[in-house]
Amino acid sequence: MKTTTTTGPPPQPLHSLKPHRRRHLNRIFAAVYTLAIISLFYHHTLKLFHSTTIISLSLFISDVILAYMWSTTQAFRMNPVSRKEFPESLEKFLERKDFPAMDIFICTADPYKEPPINVVNTALSVMAYDYPSEKLSVYVSDDGGSELTMFAFMEAAKFGKVWLPFCRENNITDRCPDAYFRSNYVVSADQVMEVKVLLNSKQDVDINGKLLMPNLVYFSREKSKTTPHHFKAGALNALLRVSGIMTNAPIILTLDCDMYSNDPSTLERVLCYLSDKFRKPNCGYVQFPQRFHGLNKADIYASEHKRLFLANPSGMDGLFGPSYVGTGCFFHRRVFFGGPSAYIEPEIPALSPSNIVDKPINSEQTLNLAHHVSGCNCENKTNWGSKMGFRYGSLVEDYYSGFRLQCEGWHSIFCNPSRPAFLGDVPINLIDVLSQNKRWSIGLLEVGFSKFSPLTFGIRAMGILMGQSYAHYAFWPVWFFPITTYAILPSLALLNAIPIFPEVYEPWFFLYIFLFIGAYGQDCLDFILYEGTFVRWWSDQRMWLIRGLSSYLFGSIEYISNCLGVPSHGFNVTSKVMDDDQSKRYDQGIFEFGVSSPLFVPLIIAAILNLVAFLGGILHIFKERSLDNFFIQILIAGFGVLNSLPLYEAMVLRSDKGRIPIKTTITSTTLTGVLYAISYFILKT
Ligand SMILES: O=c1ccn([C@@H]2O[C@H](COP(=O)(O)OP(=O)(O)O[C@H]3O[C@H](CO)[C@@H](O)[C@H](O)[C@H]3O)[C@@H](O)[C@H]2O)c(=O)[nH]1
Ligand SMILES: [Mn+2]
Structure with a gap:
C-alpha cells in the first residue's frame, strides 16, 4: 500500500468539499438573463419617454426591484458546494x-x-x-x-x-x-x-x-x-x-x-x-x-424555507461561508x-x-x-x-x-x-407564520438601512458576492413593492380596460414571457435539485407572494413608523403550542386563518380583485374574439386566481374554525370596491 505522496496537497482526512456541477449552467444562464433584463429596461425607458404615468412608473420601479433582487440571488448560484465529514x-x-x-x-x-x-x-x-x-x-x-x-x-x-x-x-x-x-x-x-x-x-x-x-x-x-x-x-x-x-x-x-x-x-x-x-x-x-419535523406533505406555509436554510447556505459555503x-x-x-x-x-x-x-x-x-x-x-x-x-x-x-x-x-x-x-417545530397557522416573517422583515430592514448595510459596509468588507448575499436578505422586505404592484395593478387596469403590457405579436411580448418563465423555471429547478418536490415548490412560490402582500408590506410599514418614533412590540416569540383542531387541519394541508387580522386583508383584496378581473377578461375575449391587448394581464390575473384558491375556499366554502372570519371578508370586499373606485378616477384620467 502506498503511504506517502510527494505531489499535491496532503489528503483531507476528516472532510471533503465538492462544488456542484450546476454552477457552470448557472453562470451561463446568469449572463443570458442579464441581457434580457437589459432589454427590458430599454423597453421601459422607451415607454417612460413616450408617456410617464402612474402605471408605467410603478411597473418600472417594480422591475428595478425585481431585477436587483434577482441579481442578489446570483451570488448564491455562482459556486454552490457540498461537504462531507468523516467523524468515524x-x-x-x-x-x-x-x-x-x-x-x-x-x-x-x-x-x-x-x-x-x-x-x-x-x-x-x-x-x-x-x-x-x-x-x-x-x-x-x-x-x-x-x-x-x-x-x-x-x-x-x-x-x-x-x-x-x-x-x-x-x-x-x-x-x-x-x-x-x-x-x-x-x-x-x-x-x-x-x-x-x-x-x-x-x-x-x-x-x-x-x-x-x-x-x-x-x-x-x-x-x-x-x-x-x-x-x-x-x-x-x-x-x-x-x-x-x-x-x-x-x-x-x-x-x-x-x-x-x-x-x-x-x-x-x-x-x-x-x-x-x-x-x-x-x-x-x-x-x-x-430542519423541521411535522411538516405537511405540501408544506403549505413553506416553513421549510429551503432557500434560506439549504440552497443559499450551500451557495455561501463556496464563498466565505453561510450566515448564522x-x-x-x-x-x-x-x-x-x-x-x-x-x-x-x-x-x-x-x-x-x-x-x-x-x-x-x-x-x-x-x-x-x-x-x-x-x-x-x-x-x-x-x-x-x-x-x-x-x-x-x-x-x-x-x-x-x-x-x-x-x-x-x-x-x-x-x-x-x-x-x-x-x-425543530414550525408554526402551524398562517397568522403565526406571517407575524414571524413580519418580525424578520423589520429586523432585516434595520440592518439594510443602517450604517452597516451589506450593500455598502458589507461589500467593502467582504467583496461583491458576499455583500450581495447578505443584501439579498436585508432587502427581502422590499419585495413587497413589486409583489403588491403585480398583484393588483394589472387587474385594476384590466377592469378599466387599459392595456399595460405588450400585445401578443410584439417581440416585447416574448421578452416578458422569457423573463417570467426563466426566473420561475430556474427557481423551480433549483428547488427540486435541493431535494424538493414540485408541490412543495408550488407552496413555496405561493408563500413568497403571500409574504410579499402581507409580512413584507406590514413589516416595511412598521419599520418606517419605528424610524418615525412610533414604538413597537419588539420580539414577538413564535408560538410552539399545538392546538389539536389546528394540528388536524394542518396535517390535511388546509390553510388556517381563524382570527381576524389586518395581515390577511391585502391577501383577500388581491384574491377578489384577480378573480373579478380574470372573469371580466375571459368575457372580453368572448365578446371581442381577440385577446391581443390584454393577454398578459389576463394571464397574471389567472395566475393570481390559481394561487388564491385556498382563500376562496376559506372565505365561502369552509365552515370550520380555521376559515376566514366573515368580518375580515366584509372589510376586505369593501376595501376592494374602494380600490376599484379610486383606480377608476386615477387610471382613466
Ligand atoms: O426575548 C427573547 C425572545 C426570544 N428568545 C428565544 O429566541 C428563540 C427564537 O425565538 P422564536 O420565537 O422561535 O423565533 P423564530 O422566528 O421562530 O426564530 C428564528 O428567528 C430568530 C430571529 O428573529 C432567531 O433568533 C431564531 O434562531 C430563528 O430560528 C426562542 O428559543 C426564544 O425563546 C429569547 O431567549 N429571548
Ligand atoms: Mn422558532
Whole structure:
C-alpha cells in the first residue's frame, strides 16, 4: 500500500468539499438573463419617454426591484458546494480525552408559547450526546423568568420528585404542570436573577451510579424596565458571560428551545472542523441547516424555507461561508472577542476566551461572579453588543451577528449531514407564520438601512458576492413593492380596460414571457435539485407572494413608523403550542386563518380583485374574439386566481374554525370596491 505522496496537497482526512456541477449552467444562464433584463429596461425607458404615468412608473420601479433582487440571488448560484465529514475517522487523530469542552446554550422566553416540557426535551436531547460528559455543559436561559420552567428543569435533573412536594407545600390542586402554570403565572416586566447548578459533572452520576452527568445550569438573567434587555441577543450574551465564568468551553452551540438534537454523534462531526487540531485559523462557526419535523406533505406555509436554510447556505459555503441562522450553530468562543487578528480583551479578565477555569462550577466564588455578570447593568459602557458577543440593534440578531462576524474576517462552514442533526417545530397557522416573517422583515430592514448595510459596509468588507448575499436578505422586505404592484395593478387596469403590457405579436411580448418563465423555471429547478418536490415548490412560490402582500408590506410599514418614533412590540416569540383542531387541519394541508387580522386583508383584496378581473377578461375575449391587448394581464390575473384558491375556499366554502372570519371578508370586499373606485378616477384620467 502506498503511504506517502510527494505531489499535491496532503489528503483531507476528516472532510471533503465538492462544488456542484450546476454552477457552470448557472453562470451561463446568469449572463443570458442579464441581457434580457437589459432589454427590458430599454423597453421601459422607451415607454417612460413616450408617456410617464402612474402605471408605467410603478411597473418600472417594480422591475428595478425585481431585477436587483434577482441579481442578489446570483451570488448564491455562482459556486454552490457540498461537504462531507468523516467523524468515524476522528479517533485516529484525536483521543477522546483530548476532545475540547463544549457549552450548549438553550434559549427560552415564554412559558405560554414555549411549553417548558418541550424545552426540557430539548435539553435532555443534548445532554445525551455521545461525548465525554465531563466536557459537556448545558446552559438554559429562561427569559420568561418562569418558575415552571425552572421546576421542569429540576425535575429533569433529579429525575422527578420535585414537582409533587412543591404542589403539596403550596397547596396546589392543579397538579398538571401546564394547568397549574396557566392559572398562576403572572408576567412581570422585571425579572430577578437566578443561576442554579442543577447537575454538576464532577459529582452527579446517573441512576445506576456509573456514568457522570453533564453540567446542567438553569439561568435567568436580571431584567429591569429601565434597561433594554435586547431580547435573545441579550440572553445569549449573558449566557456567554455566565458560561465563561463557569466552564469557558472553547466551543459553543446555540439552540432555540424547540430544536432538539436528532443525532447523538453531531459533536464529533463538528470536531472535524472545529477542534484545535483541524480548525483553520479564521474559521469561526459551523452552521447546520434548520430542519423541521411535522411538516405537511405540501408544506403549505413553506416553513421549510429551503432557500434560506439549504440552497443559499450551500451557495455561501463556496464563498466565505453561510450566515448564522440562530440555532444549530457551533461557534468558536474566540469569535465573540474581535476579528481573527484583532482580539478585544473583555473588561473582566476571567471572561477571556483563553482563560482556563480552575474553580468548581458551584463554588461560592464562581456563583458570585456568575451573578455579577448576569446583572442588567454589567453591560453598561462596555463593548458587549457592539464589538463583542452577539450584536444588538436588529430583531434578527442571528443574521446581524453572523454578518458582523463575517465582516470582521471570520469564515464559516455549512454542515448538512443526511441525518438531520437537529429538528425543530414550525408554526402551524398562517397568522403565526406571517407575524414571524413580519418580525424578520423589520429586523432585516434595520440592518439594510443602517450604517452597516451589506450593500455598502458589507461589500467593502467582504467583496461583491458576499455583500450581495447578505443584501439579498436585508432587502427581502422590499419585495413587497413589486409583489403588491403585480398583484393588483394589472387587474385594476384590466377592469378599466387599459392595456399595460405588450400585445401578443410584439417581440416585447416574448421578452416578458422569457423573463417570467426563466426566473420561475430556474427557481423551480433549483428547488427540486435541493431535494424538493414540485408541490412543495408550488407552496413555496405561493408563500413568497403571500409574504410579499402581507409580512413584507406590514413589516416595511412598521419599520418606517419605528424610524418615525412610533414604538413597537419588539420580539414577538413564535408560538410552539399545538392546538389539536389546528394540528388536524394542518396535517390535511388546509390553510388556517381563524382570527381576524389586518395581515390577511391585502391577501383577500388581491384574491377578489384577480378573480373579478380574470372573469371580466375571459368575457372580453368572448365578446371581442381577440385577446391581443390584454393577454398578459389576463394571464397574471389567472395566475393570481390559481394561487388564491385556498382563500376562496376559506372565505365561502369552509365552515370550520380555521376559515376566514366573515368580518375580515366584509372589510376586505369593501376595501376592494374602494380600490376599484379610486383606480377608476386615477387610471382613466
Ligand atoms: O426575548 C427573547 C425572545 C426570544 N428568545 C428565544 O429566541 C428563540 C427564537 O425565538 P422564536 O420565537 O422561535 O423565533 P423564530 O422566528 O421562530 O426564530 C428564528 O428567528 C430568530 C430571529 O428573529 C432567531 O433568533 C431564531 O434562531 C430563528 O430560528 C426562542 O428559543 C426564544 O425563546 C429569547 O431567549 N429571548
Ligand atoms: Mn422558532
